[in-house]
Amino acid sequence: MKQAFLKFERWTTGFSMLVACLMLVVASTLGMFQIITRFVLEQPAEWSEILIRLSLIWMVFMGIPAAFRQGAMVSVDVLYRWSPPRIRRVLDWLVCLAALALIAVIVWWGWDYSLRGRVQSMAGLESISMFWGYVAMPVGGMFCVIGIIGNLIDPQRNELETAQ
16 A cells, blocks of 8 residues: 555656646746747737746646655754654654645635636736636645655655755
């Protein structure tokens, strides 16, 4: 069961990183397009700026699960380093529960904002609902839950090992 969940977690975290990387490519490509249309052609495209913002929002919320999986979440490094192994595991659980509580709030309110924003349209892109901007929070949050649980099951503390 543990190995099956970790395999599922690797797939979901990899997928979320792929989406985050694609959103970075979209944002940078649209940024270059915007520069060319604004300063070279002197006819700016109004829609490119809002799509850059939208892709950056999705990039952030889809990139966060990988950070959680690597153990780069809120923790007290000094307490962890000075504690015996049994207390370290208690700290792991406390950090996991705190992170899950935060993500639960993000998912709950993100979904609420998404539903409220579905009647709004994006400035410059009237055909696209604000739902698609806000829904990045609950979608990214659900991927975060998988990464947080994966880190609890199979801890990775790369930032603690390289910290000075």
